[in-house]
Amino acid sequence: MQEQINAVLIHPSDNVAVAIREIQPGEAILGLKQKISARQNIPRNHKVALVEISIGAKIIKYGETIGIAIQGIEPGDWVHTHNLKAEEI
Amino acid sequence: MGFLGYRRPDGSVGIRNYVAVMSSVSCANGVVNALSREMTEIKPIIHTEGCGRGLADIAISTRTLAGLGKNPNVAAILIVGLGCEFIKAPGLADQIKPSQKPVEFLVIQENGGTVKTTRKAIEICGKFLDYADSIKRTDCGWDKLTLGLECGGSDALSGVTANPVIGVAADWLAAQGGTVILAETTEMIGTENILARRAADPAMGEKIKSLIRKQEKLTKDILGPLAGLVISPGNIEGGLSTIQEKALGCIIKAGNSRINELVEYSAAPSKKGLVIMDSPGSDIFQLTGMAASGAQLTLFSTGRGTPAGFPIMPVLKISSNTELFRKMEDDLDLDAGQVLAGKSIEAVGKELVSLMEEVVNGKQTKAEINRQDLLAIHTVGPAF
Numbered sequence: 001m002q003e004q005i006n007a008v009l010i011h012p013s014d015n016v017a018v019a020i021r022e023i024q025p026g027e028a029i030l031g032l033k034q035k036i037s038a039r040q041n042i043p044r045n046h047k048v049a050l051v052e053i054s055i056g057a058k059i060i061k062y063g064e065t066i067g068i069a070i071q072g073i074e075p076g077d078w079v080h081t082h083n084l085k086a087e088e089i
Numbered sequence: 090m091g092f093l094g095y096r097r098p099d100g101s102v103g104i105r106n107y108v109a110v111m112s113s114v115s116c117a118n119g120v121v122n123a124l125s126r127e128m129t130e131i132k133p134i135i136h137t138e139g140c141g142r143g144l145a146d147i148a149i150s151t152r153t154l155a156g157l158g159k160n161p162n163v164a165a166i167l168i169v170g171l172g173c174e175f176i177k178a179p180g181l182a183d184q185i186k187p188s189q190k191p192v193e194f195l196v197i198q199e200n201g202g203t204v205k206t207t208r209k210a211i212e213i214c215g216k217f218l219d220y221a222d223s224i225k226r227t228d229c230g231w232d233k234l235t236l237g238l239e240c241g242g243s244d245a246l247s248g249v250t251a252n253p254v255i256g257v258a259a260d261w262l263a264a265q266g267g268t269v270i271l272a273e274t275t276e277m278i279g280t281e282n283i284l285a286r287r288a289a290d291p292a293m294g295e296k297i298k299s300l301i302r303k304q305e306k307l308t309k310d311i312l313g314p315l316a317g318l319v320i321s322p323g324n325i326e327g328g329l330s331t332i333q334e335k336a337l338g339c340i341i342k343a344g345n346s347r348i349n350e351l352v353e354y355s356a357a358p359s360k361k362g363l364v365i366m367d368s369p370g371s372d373i374f375q376l377t378g379m380a381a382s383g384a385q386l387t388l389f390s391t392g393r394g395t396p397a398g399f400p401i402m403p404v405l406k407i408s409s410n411t412e413l414f415r416k417m418e419d420d421l422d423l424d425a426g427q428v429l430a431g432k433s434i435e436a437v438g439k440e441l442v443s444l445m446e447e448v449v450n451g452k453q454t455k456a457e458i459n460r461q462d463l464l465a466i467h468t469v470g471p472a473f
Binding site: 020058061087 | 096216245246251253279297327330331332333337341345428430431434448
């Protein structure tokens with residue numbers, strides 16, 4: 001049976017999921033093993049943190065590093081350019 | 090368990106059994122077209138190259154046309170040349186002969202023009218069609234399959250649904266001993282370190298890094314400094330935070346397998362497993378490169394929708410969202426938008442593997458049904 005979801009986890013080792021519609025603050029993130037709620041508004045196709053990510057830790061999507069946290073990130077936080085920067089190449 | 094395919098004299102295996110007729114130069118396209126009006130069973134391979142180009146382009150075009158002739162989906166091939174062109178029909182036939190399949194050529198200037206050449210071509214192709222009919226599908230292993238991967242007309246969901254779903258099928262085939270080709274060098278910009286870490290050995294890792302850096306420089310030189318950013322304000326508004334994230338959304342098509350080889354555009358891999366081909370991402374150039382490198386099938390993801398197919402290689406198209414799938418169902422084979430309705434990427438990936446098995450065993454893709462026979466050869470220099 002398929003359940004209603006509002007986020008997709010792409011790779012099992014990812015620490016962020018992708019919102020497939022806009023998620024309101026306080027709203028539950030559906031489609032994951034963890035029970036978490038959004039702490040801010042998550043725009044459609046944007047990322048939401050699934051675990052605590054400390055400053056300097058890697059943001060993992062597709063099972064690979066897409067950037068480094070530049071702020072402490074809590075589960076349910078919107079993750080984007082304000083709290084993530086590209087890894088130095 | 091493998092699949093039922095057409096064994097070729099050189100040990101390769103076709104998933105289709107075409108008689109192809111190829112022009113060696115664009116001037117011969119008219120004869121190839123005349124022939125395909127008379128004999129609808131043949132696969133015409135026409136293009137814009139063969140003459141009036143610099144040496145680098147002649148080399149690419151020759152390698153590409155010979156590769157298309159050698160593709161295992163082709164049972165037998167006739168090459169039609171004009172006579173005074175740079176890429177001549179007899180030379181091209183010689184390059185295809187090592188595959189041991191029936192190859193013949195006709196030169197228009199030596200055969201007295203369109204009508205007489207077409208008449209001779211019909212005779213040769215009649216013989217080729219009988220030969221192809223005599224070959225039946227037999228049991229073959231998955232190690233005989235080379236799979237191309239492509240995305241075109243992408244949207245924000247391509248990297249969330251369709252490409253990860255294709256990644257499941259790519260990892261499946263690599264694990265079965267088959268070959269998977271990832272291309273679109275421009276899309277890899279920013280991920281040189283990630284891809285280098287996945288290379289089979291450090292030397293190949295360095296080659297991957299230098300290839301992607303060269304492409305980054307070329308992109309900046311030709312398209313200007315803004316294009317060099319590759320990630321646009323629109324991408325950022327759409328939820329992509331870094332160039333790595335954007336590129337990974339494309340690369341995930343190849344799953345998470347180790348990278349065993351790096352080949353030039355339209356060159357045949359010598360290794361199994363995951364291989365990178367240096368190719369433009371533009372759809373039809375890339376399809377041509379995949380088929381010329383020996384891919385018998387390509388998986389193609391799209392978010393905006395495209396009818397694209399290729400003359401001698403089935404193209405299986407996967408939509409990133411259900412709305413598109415409903416809108417362009419005539420052109421699309423599988424809806425990865427099911428992931429958004431709660432089905433797992435793994436489950437839709439398994440559906441894709443099943444569909445791929447059916448197509449390999451003979452089920453026609455939408456692009457085949459629609460006879461979407463598109464072809465374009467990548468060039469690097471001007472025409473003269």
